[in-house]
Amino acid sequence: MPTVYLLDYVAGNIRSLVNAIEKLGWTVDWIKSPEDVAKADALILPGVGHFGHCLSQFSSAAYREPIIAHIQAGKPFLGICVGLQALFEGSEEDPDVPGFGIAKGRLKRFDASTKSVPQIGWNSAKTSVKSDNGEPLSLYGLSPSSKYYYVHSYAVPYREGELEKDGWMVATGTYGTETFVGAIAKDNILATQFHPEKSGAAGLRLIKAFLEKRKLSPLSPESTNASKATSATGLTNRIIACLDVRTNDAGDLVVTKGDQYDVREKSDSVSAGGQVRNLGKPVEMAQKYYEQGADEVTFLNITSFRNCPVTDLPMLEILRRTSETVFVPLTIGGGIRDTTDPDGRAVSAREIAGLYFASGADKVSIGSDAVNAAEELYANGGKPTGKTPIETISAAYGNQAVVISVDPRRVYVTSPSDTTHHTIHTKYPGPNGEEYCWYQCTAKGGREGRDVDVRQLVQAVEKLGAGEILLNCIDRDGSNRGFDLELIRDVKEAIKIPVIASSGAGKPAHFAEVFRETHTDAALGAGMFHRGEFTVKQVKDHLQEEGLLVRQFEA
Numbered sequence: 001m002p003t004v005y006l007l008d009y010v011a012g013n014i015r016s017l018v019n020a021i022e023k024l025g026w027t028v029d030w031i032k033s034p035e036d037v038a039k040a041d042a043l044i045l046p047g048v049g050h051f052g053h054c055l056s057q058f059s060s061a062a063y064r065e066p067i068i069a070h071i072q073a074g075k076p077f078l079g080i081c082v083g084l085q086a087l088f089e090g091s092e093e094d095p096d097v098p099g100f101g102i103a104k105g106r107l108k109r110f111d112a113s114t115k116s117v118p119q120i121g122w123n124s125a126k127t128s129v130k131s132d133n134g135e136p137l138s139l140y141g142l143s144p145s146s147k148y149y150y151v152h153s154y155a156v157p158y159r160e161g162e163l164e165k166d167g168w169m170v171a172t173g174t175y176g177t178e179t180f181v182g183a184i185a186k187d188n189i190l191a192t193q194f195h196p197e198k199s200g201a202a203g204l205r206l207i208k209a210f211l212e213k214r215k216l217s218p219l220s221p222e223s224t225n226a227s228k229a230t231s232a233t234g235l236t237n238r239i240i241a242c243l244d245v246r247t248n249d250a251g252d253l254v255v256t257k258g259d260q261y262d263v264r265e266k267s268d269s270v271s272a273g274g275q276v277r278n279l280g281k282p283v284e285m286a287q288k289y290y291e292q293g294a295d296e297v298t299f300l301n302i303t304s305f306r307n308c309p310v311t312d313l314p315m316l317e318i319l320r321r322t323s324e325t326v327f328v329p330l331t332i333g334g335g336i337r338d339t340t341d342p343d344g345r346a347v348s349a350r351e352i353a354g355l356y357f358a359s360g361a362d363k364v365s366i367g368s369d370a371v372n373a374a375e376e377l378y379a380n381g382g383k384p385t386g387k388t389p390i391e392t393i394s395a396a397y398g399n400q401a402v403v404i405s406v407d408p409r410r411v412y413v414t415s416p417s418d419t420t421h422h423t424i425h426t427k428y429p430g431p432n433g434e435e436y437c438w439y440q441c442t443a444k445g446g447r448e449g450r451d452v453d454v455r456q457l458v459q460a461v462e463k464l465g466a467g468e469i470l471l472n473c474i475d476r477d478g479s480n481r482g483f484d485l486e487l488i489r490d491v492k493e494a495i496k497i498p499v500i501a502s503s504g505a506g507k508p509a510h511f512a513e514v515f516r517e518t519h520t521d522a523a524l525g526a527g528m529f530h531r532g533e534f535t536v537k538q539v540k541d542h543l544q545e546e547g548l549l550v551r552q553f554e555a
C-alpha cells in the first residue's frame with residue numbers, strides 16, 4: 001500500500017486523519033524525528049490550537065527547517081488548519097512568532113462584533129480556477145456545492161489577486177462580511193484552513209486527490225448545483241445528534257434518554273425507579289446519524305465510571321470505533337476533571353482529555369467541573385488561576401476543543417428584586433403565576449443546584465478559555481415542547497463564543513424556530529432521533545424548505 005508521512009506533535013485528534021487516510025487505501029508512517037522528514041515522499045502537517053504554540057514547538061523540536069526543505073524540494077505537502085497557517089508570514093495570535101513565510105500574508109482574528117468567534121461549523125471553499133478554454137475546474141476535488149468543517153478564530157483575509165500574483169490558487173469562504181482563505185495550492189503544496197478529515201465525503205475527496213496528486217479535474221455538473229439558501233454568517237445551520245451513554249443494569253453500555261434527566265422507565269416497576277431506558281448501541285447509532293447528515297455527534301457519558309482506571313474508560317473504545325467511519329466532529333463529555341485512579345494515581349483532566357483526543361474526539365465537554373471553576377473564579381475576584389481543566393485543556397489543545405455543557409433549571413420569582421441573580425421576564429409564568437425567572441446552574445446531571453446563574457457561568461467559562469457552550473435546559477429535556485428560546489437569547493447576549501441549543505426538540509419545526517427566533521450557532525436533538533420519530537435528514541429537508549442553509553450528506 002502507498003504510504004504518506006504524518007508529523008504528530010500532539011496536535012489533538014490525529015486519529016481521524018489516520019482513519020481517513022487508511023479508508024482511502026493508504027498507510028500512514030510517522031515522522032518521529034527531524035531526520036525522518038527527509039525520507040518522506042508525501043508529508044501531511046496537521047494542526048489545531050494556538051499558532052504561536054505550534055510554531056514554537058516546530059522550531060524547538062528542530063522541525064522547521066526540514067519541513068521547509070521538504071516543501072522547497074517540490075515534494076507533496078498538505079497542511080491542515082494550523083498547518084495552513086504555518087505557511088504564512090505570521091499571525092496576530094502571536095505576533096512575535098514567525099511563520100514559514102512561504103506564502104505572503106498574516107492571520108487576523110475574526111471580528112466578533114456581529115458574529116461568534118471562533119468560527120465553528122460548515123462553510124464553503126470556493127475557487128475560480130479555470131481551464132485554458134474557460135471551463136471551471138475543481139482544485140483537489142473541491143466542489144462549490146460542498147461544505148467543509150472549519151474551526152478557528154484567526155484567518156488570512158482574502159484580497160483578490162494578491163496570492164494569485166505569486167502563483168497560488170485560492171479557495172475562499174465568507175464568514176459574516178469577512179472573506180478569508182479556505183485553502184491554497186501551488187505546485188507541490190496544498191493547505192486547507194478547514195479539516196478535510198472532519199468534512200465527510202467532501203473532505204475525503206480532497207485527501208484522495210492530494211494522495212493521488214490530482215490537482216485539477218473537471219467539475220461534475222451536479223457539483224455546481226449549490227443551494228440557493230443563505231445564512232447571515234455563511235455557515236450552514238448546524239445540526240448535532242447527541243447520545244447520552246451509560247451502563248444499564250445488565251452492565252452494557254447503551255444509549256439512553258431521560259425526561260428532565262430521569263433516564264429510568266416509569267412504567268417499569270423493577271425496584272425503585274425501573275430499568276435504564278435502552279435506546280440502542282452507541283457506535284451503530286452514531287454511524288446512522290452520520291449517514292442521515294448529522295453535522296456533529298456528541299457522546300455524553302452521563303455516569304462517570306468513577307471506579308474505572310482512566311486507560312480503560314469505556315468511552316475510549318466507543319470513540320475509536322466511531323471515528324473509523326464517522327468523518328464529522330465528535331465531542332465527548334462526562335467525568336472530565338482532575339481525578340484519582342483506583343490505584344491512587346492522580347490523573348489530570350488534561351491527561352483524560354488527551355486520551356479522548358487520541359481516540360478520535362475533537363472536543364471534550366465539561367459539565368460539573370465547569371460550575372466549580374466558575375465559582376472559584378468569582379471567589380478569586382475574577383482572576384483566573386491557570387489551573388482549572390478548562391484552562392489547562394484549552395492551553396494545550398486550543399479553545400475550540402473545550403465545550404462547556406450547561407445544565408440549567410428555571411427558578412421562578414415574583415420580582416427581579418427577589419434574587420441577586422440575573423432574571424428574565426418570561427412569557428411562560430411559573431406555577432404561582434411568577435412572571436420572572438433565573439436559570440440556576442446544576443452539577444452532577446441536575447442533582448446539585450448551585451448558587452450560580454447561567455449568565456455567570458457562561459461568562460466565567462468564556463473568560464477561562466472555553467470555545468463553545470452546549471446549552472441544555474432541564475425543564476425542556478425530553479419534553480418534545482421545543483427549545484427554551486428565552487434561555488438561548490439570554491445566553492447569546494452574554495457571550496461571544498458559539499452556543500449549541502439543546503433540550504426539547506420534538507419535531508423539525510422546532511429546529512427552524514430556534515434558528516429563526518434566536519442567534520444560536522447550532523441545535524442539538526436526542527430523543528426524537530433515538531425514538532425514530534424523525535431523522536436528521538428530515539430536519540435538514542425541513543430547514544431547506546424554509547430557506548435555511550444546511551449541509552446535506554454526501555455519499
Ligand code: 1PR
Pocket residue numbers: 242243244257258260261262263300301302303304333334335336365366367368369405406407443444445446472473476477478479480502503504505524525526527528
Ligand atoms: O458533569 O462533566 O461529568 O458531565 C456529565 C454530562 O452528562 C453533562 O453534559 C450532563 O449534561 C450530562 N447528563 C448528566 N446526567 C444526565 C441525565 O440525563 N440524567 N444528560 C445527563 C444530559 C442532556 C442533553 C440531552 C438534551 C436533548 N443530557 O444533552 O441530550 O437535553 O434531549 P432531547 O432532545 O431529547 O430533549 P460531567
